[in-house]
Amino acid sequence: MGSMPRSIWKGAISFGLVTIPIKLYSATEEKDISFRQVHAEDGGRIKYKRICDKDGKEIPFSEIAKGYEAPDGRMAILEKSDFDDLPLPSAKQVEVVQFVDAEEIDPTYINKTYFLEADGPGAKPYVLLRDALDKTGKAALVKVAIRSREQLAMIRTKGDLLLMHTMLWPDELRDGEFAAPASDVSVSDAEVTMAQSFIEALDGPFEPEQYHDDYRAALEEVVNAKLSGSPMPSEDSEEAPEEAEVVDLVAALRASVDAAKKRREAAKGESKTG
Structure with missing residues (x-):
């Protein structure tokens, strides 16, 4: 634990x-991989100085306050006590x-x-x-x-x-109306029915533990290979299927339903043999 x-x-x-x-x-806690900015040539860490733009001096944290700049350029400087009180x-x-x-x-x-x-x-x-x-x-x-x-x-x-x-x-919260499709865009009953079939084919209880961050896992492999001097992991040799231009939505959805059913059956088979 x-x-x-x-x-x-x-x-x-x-x-x-x-x-x-x-x-x-x-x-919650984020599980992202953190990186440092370094000099690519020798791995030296990049450091930043806190420089005052008026006198050019480096300023320690103890002398740094929060400032609110008004539209007319005036600056209101707030101390920690201003927030506490x-x-x-x-x-x-x-x-x-x-x-x-x-x-x-x-x-x-x-x-x-x-x-x-x-x-x-x-x-x-x-x-x-x-x-x-x-x-x-x-x-x-x-x-x-x-x-x-x-x-x-x-x-x-x-x-x-x-x-x-x-x-x-x-x-x-921003107003998202700008992102909505134009009001004159419509779909047929057949297309909606086929879309419902696809939803039903992938319907199931929410089980978050079955999902994994593949990007983080792949990135960890690359980092570990770099640290150990091992060969870099190769890409999956399986070619991604080419996406054809969608002309017939019903046909595309029917193919999607068939593919979803096959994936479900394959996953069930793996769970039984695993």
């Missing part, structure tokens, strides 16, 4: 007159402002996911909120300030846990 993650925030959920002390933990009621208190059906919230709003853990005497009221949400099928809409930023968030249940999904504000 891995080490216990560190909590990134401590506060309390205000559930009416009930207070639930909690700790917050990141529920913001008059936000949500700074350490997560107040439930509404209960909603989780299905009502467009997934585009969801930003990050966190685990909530009861802190100290918070176990009993934690279970109370969890079970109440479970029985009503609702999620709690809250406001919370994390890392100097107030955010809308949704608290919902998952098994024995309470999860919190921070959300974007409505004005942070």
Whole structure:
């Protein structure tokens, strides 16, 4: 088992007159491969200096502040204390402002996911909120300030846990109408029926563990080969099928359905013999 993650925030959920002390933990971690910028000739690391554009001097972190530049060029310089002393009621208190059906919230709003853990005497009221949400099928809409930023968030249940999904504000979501096809584009009933057949051919329960990051695995092979001086891994010799220009959607979908069924049968055969 891995080490216990560190909590990134401590506060309390205000559930009416009930207070639930909690700790917050990141529920996700990216598994991407990280690289350093280096000199291609000798592998030396590339370093960047923090230079002030007024006096040309290198500035230590202790002297760097955050500045907001107004449209007219004026600069407002904010210190750490300015952020710490913001008059936000949500700074350490997560107040439930509404209960909603989780299905009502467009997934585009969801930003990050966190685990909530009861802190100290918070176990009993934690279970109370969890079970109440479970029985009503609702999620709690809250406001919370994390890392100097107030955010809308949704608290919902998952098994024995309470999860919190921070959300974007409505004005942070772009209008995607520009990407919609023209209103005069239409498809036939036969084409829709064939598309439904393709969906049914690939229909199944969501099992995320069967999917893997092939790009990361291939990149790790290349990195390991470079480190060990081994021959570079070769590409898969199988040629990708050429994509023909789609003229007849029904015929293309029918071929897609046949191919999907064959893949399903092949996968079942492998699982039986594996």
